Structure formats: C-alpha cells, structure tokens
Amino acid sequence: MKLFLIAGEASGDKLGAALMAGLKSLSPEVEFHGIGGPLMEAEGLTSLFAMEELSVMGLMEVLPKYRHLKRRIAETAEAVTRLAPDALITIDSPDFCLRVARLARAAQPDLRTIHYVAPSVWAWRPGRAAKMAEVIDHVLALFPFEPPYMEAAGMSCDFVGHPVVAEPRASDEDASAFRSAHQIAPDQPLVVCLPGSRAGEVKRLAPRFDEALMRLRDREPGLRVVLPTVRGVSDMVREMSARWPVPPIVVEDPAAKRAAFAAADLALAASGTVSLELAAARTPMIIAYDANFLTWHIASRMLRIDTVTLVNLVSETRAVPEYLGPRCRPGLIASAMLELLEHDDLRQQQLVAMELTMQRLGEGGEDPGLRAARSVLSVLDAPRNAR
Numbered sequence: 001m002k003l004f005l006i007a008g009e010a011s012g013d014k015l016g017a018a019l020m021a022g023l024k025s026l027s028p029e030v031e032f033h034g035i036g037g038p039l040m041e042a043e044g045l046t047s048l049f050a051m052e053e054l055s056v057m058g059l060m061e062v063l064p065k066y067r068h069l070k071r072r073i074a075e076t077a078e079a080v081t082r083l084a085p086d087a088l089i090t091i092d093s094p095d096f097c098l099r100v101a102r103l104a105r106a107a108q109p110d111l112r113t114i115h116y117v118a119p120s121v122w123a124w125r126p127g128r129a130a131k132m133a134e135v136i137d138h139v140l141a142l143f144p145f146e147p148p149y150m151e152a153a154g155m156s157c158d159f160v161g162h163p164v165v166a167e168p169r170a171s172d173e174d175a176s177a178f179r180s181a182h183q184i185a186p187d188q189p190l191v192v193c194l195p196g197s198r199a200g201e202v203k204r205l206a207p208r209f210d211e212a213l214m215r216l217r218d219r220e221p222g223l224r225v226v227l228p229t230v231r232g233v234s235d236m237v238r239e240m241s242a243r244w245p246v247p248p249i250v251v252e253d254p255a256a257k258r259a260a261f262a263a264a265d266l267a268l269a270a271s272g273t274v275s276l277e278l279a280a281a282r283t284p285m286i287i288a289y290d291a292n293f294l295t296w297h298i299a300s301r302m303l304r305i306d307t308v309t310l311v312n313l314v315s316e317t318r319a320v321p322e323y324l325g326p327r328c329r330p331g332l333i334a335s336a337m338l339e340l341l342e343h344d345d346l347r348q349q350q351l352v353a354m355e356l357t358m359q360r361l362g363e364g365g366e367d368p369g370l371r372a373a374r375s376v377l378s379v380l381d382a383p384r385n386a387r
Contacts, residue, residue, distance in 0.1 A: 001027060001380070004085040005034040005045065006076065006100060008054035008093030010197040010230050011273040013037030015116055016091050018163040018369025019140075019376070020044065026373050033083055035076065038231060048079055052199075052232040054096050069096065077103035080111070086380055087112040094119060094132070101135040114138045114376055118146040118157065129153035138379045140372045143314060144360060156379070160371040161362030164276040168258060175262035182249050184224050184263070189341060191216070192226045192260055192283065193248070194269040195237065201270055202233045204290060206240040209268055211330035212288075216337050224249070226264065228257040266340050266347075268333065271308050275320065276361070279311045279354035284347045286321055286336045290328040311350075311357050319353035 003023070007016040017039035023030050024043070032044050037051040053072060077100050080088055088104055088111055090097030101113050118141040119128040130153045132139075139150045139157040150157035170178075176186075184190055193213060195205040217223045225248040229237040234252060241248045251257050261267070261281035269275060271289035278285045287309045307313060309320045321336050323329065340346055362368060 001029060002031045002033065002083060002085040003087055003089055003376075004080050004083055005032060005036060005040065005089045005091065006093070006097050007034075007036045007040060007051060007091040008096050009051070010037060012091040012093055012117070013039045013051060015163055015372075016040045016045075016089075017043050018166070018367070019089070019091075019116065019372045020369075022367065022369040022371075022373030023376065025370065026377060033079070033085065034089075048076060054093055072096075073099045073103065076100045077107070080104040081107040084108060085111075087114055087376065089114045089116060089376065090136075091115075092117040094128070098132060098135060105135050112137055112379060114140065114379060116140040116372065117142055118150055129155075138375070140375055142361075142368075158371075158375040158378075160375055161365065161368035162276060163368045164273070164280050165358055165361050165363040165365075166367045166369065167277075167280065168255075169281060170255075170258040170262035172262070174255075174259040178256070178259040178263040182224070185222075188222045188224060189220050190224050190226065190260075190264045191337065192228065192264040192267040192269075192278075194228060194267060194274050195240065196270040196272070197230050197233060197274075199233055199236060201289075202236045202240075205270055205288065205328075206236065208288070208290070208328060208330050208333070210240050212268065212333035212337065215330060215334035219334075219338055220341070226251060226260040228252070228260060266337060268337060271322070271324070273310070275310050276357070279357050280363075282351055282354055284340055284350045285311075286323065286333060286340065288323040288328045288333050290325055311353055314357040314360050315353040317349075317353040317356075319349045 005016050007013045013036055016036050020032055020040060020043035034045060035048050035051055036045045041047060081104060088101060090101055105111050113136045115136045118139050119132060129149055133154040136155055139155050141147055141157050141159045142162045144159050147157040147159055193209055195202050195209045213225055227237050227248045227250045229252055238250055251260055261278060261283050264283050267278050267283050267285040269285055269287055271287050275287060307318055307322060309322055311320050312318050323333050
C-alpha cells in the first residue's frame with residue numbers, strides 16, 4: 001500500500017506522524033511518500049521539499065510567495081500522479097493541499113482523497129465544505145461536532161479525536177526538575193511564551209509579546225520566561241529576547257517543552273493548536289493574535305463565532321482571555337497576565353474548562369492516531385463509489 005501525505009506546518013506534521021505510526025501498526029507494509037516535517041520524517045517519510053516553505057498564512061503574507069507556491073503545487077501534484085498512490089492524504093493547510101488534490105484528481109479521476117482536519121465551517125466561510133467535497137472523499141475530524149457539517153456537504157467523515165490527548169505529559173517531578181535545573185524557585189513566577197510556529201506570526205507577534213513581558217517584569221521583578229520553539233523560526237525567537245536583562249530559557253526539545261508547560265504558572269500564546277497543548281498540561285493561558293491589517297479586516301468580518309480559542313470552543317465556555325487584532329496590544333496583554341497570576345478564581349475557571357476540553361477530545365480513549373489510521377483503512381477497503 002502506497003500513501004502520499006502532505007503536511008504544511010508544525011501542527012500538521014504532528015498529526016501526520018501520529019497517523020503514520022497508527023498505519024504502520026495496523027498495516028506494516030505501508031509506504032509513505034509526500035511532504036512533511038521532522039516528526040513525519042522520523043516515521044519514515046522522505047519529504048519532497050522542506051515543509052516550512054508552505055508555512056505561510058494570510059492574504060498579504062501569501063502574495064509575495066504566490067508564484068513559488070504555485071510551482072510547488074504543480075510539482076507536488078505531478079509527484080502524486082507519478083506515484084499513483086492508493087490514497088492522497090492531505091493534512092490541514094487547505095490553501096495548498098486542496099489545490100494539489102484538485103490537480104491530482106484531474107489527472108487520476110479514481111484517486112482516493114482523504115483530508116485530515118475538517119475546515120472550520122462552523123467558524124467562517126461555510127461554503128468551503130461544499131467546495132472541498134469536489135475533490136475530497138473522506139474527512140478525519142478532530143472535534144466531535146464536525147462530522148455533520150462534512151456529511152451535509154457530501155463527504156464521509158469520522159471523528160477521530162485530537163492527538164493532543166495521547167501525547168506524553170510531564171509529571172510534577174519533571175516540572176520540579178525543570179525549575180531546579182534553571183535555578184527557578186518554586187514560588188518564582190514562570191511564564192511560557194509562544195509567539196507562533198510560522199515566520200510571519202513570529203515577526204508580527206514577537207515585538208508585542210516582548211513588550212508585554214517587559215511590562216509584566218516591571219510588576220514581577222523575579223519573572224522568568226521560557227521560549228519553546230520549532231525548526232524554521234528558532235533564530236527569530238532567540239532574537240526576540242536580545243534586550244532582556246535576564247535571558248529567557250529557549251527550548252527546542254519536546255520533552256523540555258512539556259516540562260516547561262508543567263512548570264509554568266501561565267502561558268502567553270499565539271492563537272492555534274498550542275492552546276490545546278497547554279490545556280493538556282493544565283497551564284492557564286492568555287491568547288493573543290494579529291495579522292496584516294487587510295487580512296485581519298477581511299477575516300474578522302467573516303467570523304461567525306465570538307472566540308477563536310479552541311479551549312473556549314470545545315468546552316463551550318469563554319474562560320481563556322483573548323487579545324486579537326486591534327486588542328493585541330502589550331499593555332492589555334500584560335495586565336491580563338498579571339490578573340491571571342494574582343487571581344486563583346480565574347485560574348480555576350480555566351482549569352475546569354481545560355478538563356472538559358480534554359474529556360470531549362477523547363482523553364482516556366484509544367489513541368487518535370490509531371483511530372485515524374482505522375478510518376483511513378476503512379476508506380481504502382470500501383468500494384470506490386462509496387461515499
């Protein structure tokens with residue numbers, strides 16, 4: 001069995017790796033081809049080109065790279081056609097992935113297509129599901145409320161759970177060891193700062209997060225900061241803290257990142273999947289995000305929901321504060337972080353919401369990567385005209 005997988009960013013790389021591990025356990029003869037990051041490469045994928053080339057978000061951010069991305073779309077579709085895989089599995093990054101799927105399906109009409117991560121039609125652009133159904137047969141959904149939206153558009157869909165619920169977690173001992181290793185006292189405030197995994201995000205958010213943390217340090221002189229980072233933006237993240245009197249702790253190792261989450265009193269994070277990683281670690285958080293003015297103006301007018309934070313959405317609460325667009329300002333963010341440090345009731349509200357979120361995403365059940373693998377194999381076993 002040959003599968004062609006495409007992931008375009010760090011969160012997709014994580015999903016792809018878990019799916020690959022599940023597929024290998026159920027069908028050891030499987031071959032993997034396509035595009036992915038270090039986690040998928042560790043599972044046996046040789047990437048067609050560096051995944052980071054695709055980690056672009058927002059209208060104004062994409063425009064300068066449009067020609068290059070268009071070439072990569074054509075190149076990838078040609079690679080799918082040459083391979084003639086049993087299925088094309090695209091993972092999130094719909095602007096790239098669905099264009100590849102359209103070209104590949106045009107060249108090979110009977111190609112099975114599976115998309116991992118349902119489009120957020122409950123949040124904005126509801127017509128995307130119908131458009132996706134033109135080139136996608138089956139969807140692997142991360143959230144339990146998504147299958148009806150996909151099925152209504154004409155695709156089959158399985159809720160497979162979110163892989164965050166099955167990822168390793170740091171223990172209390174790991175958290176204490178992290179503090180001890182970096183000479184941070186048990187009662188000393190520790191903040192995890194996560195300005196994003198895409199270069200454009202880090203470039204835009206890092207100066208604001210930097211300023212917010214400097215303001216918080218004025219109120220909490222003993223403050224220590226951890227900066228977890230990923231391949232592709234690590235240099236930018238390190239530059240963010242060049243002027244700090246006390247250098248932050250920069251970590252790239254996943255185990256160190258997990259220990260930092262467990263050891264931290266709170267996190268300041270860009271909007272995205274990382275909010276679920278923090279929820280899994282039960283780390284209270286402030287979410288902040290901004291985009292290019294035009295991108296933000298268009299996106300904000302299209303939103304159909306009043307929160308973009310996944311913990312708030314899945315738990316059906318609004319426990320996690322957000323500072324988005326015009327409100328993504330250092331003064332507001334610093335005040336929110338201080339309030340969260342000083343008020344146990346706010347922290348407790350978040351912890352309750354995080355517990356509910358993890359429960360609804362499948363915590364304690366079968367590994368989501370294995371559930372996703374079973375779903376993929378069920379599609380491959382079904383007659384080709386079955387939907």
